[in-house]
Amino acid sequence: MGHTMAEKILAKASGKKQLSPGDLVNARIDMALGNDITAPVAIQEFNKIGVDTVFDRERIALIPDHFTPNKDIQTAQQVKIMREFARHFNIEHYYEVGRMGIEHALLPELGLVLPGEVVIGADSHTCTYGALGAFATGVGSTDLAAVMATGELWFKVPPTIRIVFEGVKRPEVTGKDLILYTIGQLGVDGARYCALEFTGPVIRRLDMDGRFTIANMAIEAGGKVGLIAPDQVTLEYLQGRSKRPFTPVESDEDAPVQQEYRWDVSTLEPQVAAPFSPANVKPVSQLAGTPIDQVVIGSCTNGRIEDLRQAAALLQGKRVHPRVRLIVIPATQAIYLQAMREGLLEIFVEAQAAVSTPTCGPCLGGHMGILAEGEVSLATTNRNFVGRMGHPKSSVYLSSPAVAAASAVAGVIVHPGEVGEVK
């Protein structure tokens, strides 16, 4: 009987011949990540362990991205703790303002997370790297501390839920719509403790940016990882980026899975998650006409170049609705530069959008676009819990960049087709 990707990757990393769901293993970690919220706690815990060196200074990434450029004294202090730790242990992958990006966009861009690897991050959206076929999962700060000291961490081998997207999707349907639809079907705990594996012809034809968006939100269904088997698209993306040799892993055809869903998405519409749950998902037509105060295009879910291209295509030659504030946040410096070279930033500014330096910013209600009482935002981010983007009585709808850009022009939630053509 065959094995799933999740089982195979964990088996290799823990020196086991084969594993089954439920087995507890100690796995070697290929890359460990912390950010300006989680790393300070991890550093505090690391210091209690009593080691005088980190397990590998090239396999730790510390990325200040949540409250940076620092919004106040407290957040500046937090980043200072990281910076000093990074300098002290000569951590290779510490990226300062001006060189940084949102962690889950930055690490793949730099070739620091690779197929077949085990990656942990003290951030729940670490599952993003599953798009490259890495067993990548979010943990807490204490876990990160243990890994920084020992290079190992315990895992329970998860059962796999396989999602097969069939048919040919419409051009205005993106990776975001596929994952929102999935979360709507599974619910916020439908994949709790499970590995999600996405496959089928629609995935095979999807570009890397769309795949990152899908894997990114596996956690919103409770998933431990969101895996996509590496293929030609993956290998092309890694060309010239990968910092280490790697071995792609895929599931055996006959690997037993806990559950399989097959969805023909040929007639699927763009999807929107309404407040206050990422599983409260409806086709955009059902929410059309909902007034909005702010639109945010960015985050580790949808701040990549393809996202910005889709948004710019709809905003070109148009103006953001006078009642709406549009904030565009390229996820990394490289994406920012690329968007500048392609003229996308000019389109945004001419449309009267604010373009920000890379940061998590409003995604978690940190800074750069906080909502007041009663305000409504449409965002390409990943969570719309109560108070997520500001006041406890504000609300957030989640969508693709295409829906977000079109709605910014219309002033209400609309199908992107109402504003322009999506290619």
Next chain:
Amino acid sequence: MSTIRGKVWTFGDDIDTDAIIPARYLTTTDMAELAAHLMEDADPSFPQKVSPGDLIVAGKNFGCGSSREHAPLALKGAGISCVIAESFARIFYRNAINIGLPILESAEAAAALQEGEVVEIDLQKGVIQDSSGRRYTAVPFPPFMQEIIARGGLINYVREKVKQGE
């Protein structure tokens, strides 16, 4: 001390980490400061109402959302002696074990326990007894996790492992 006695506060399903401690307070790692805002978006008066030793009883998927360890830290800072839930989100579960915040998974207890009642818990055995004397048994932890719990969390566990390795 493995016996806990405390008053119950009840919450529903899918209590996310933004509800436990909103991101706007993640600019500190101080447990007491975090505790001052515990659950405030779900119930603004909660930080004032809760007393050390109290318990939280919730539905399914408690602690879903972000990986912030500030969530179990805020609970610990407020003196919450145990969280009982029908189920826990994965990262929250890890974090609670790692920092030594007692948690118990029991669908029966989560459904039956009422706000305000005083319950008694034998942590070692995972047995919860309500005010009328009814008993509920929580899902046992795997032996490996029991070892982490017994040593007071992951850091102590790793520290000892590192020492042995020397």
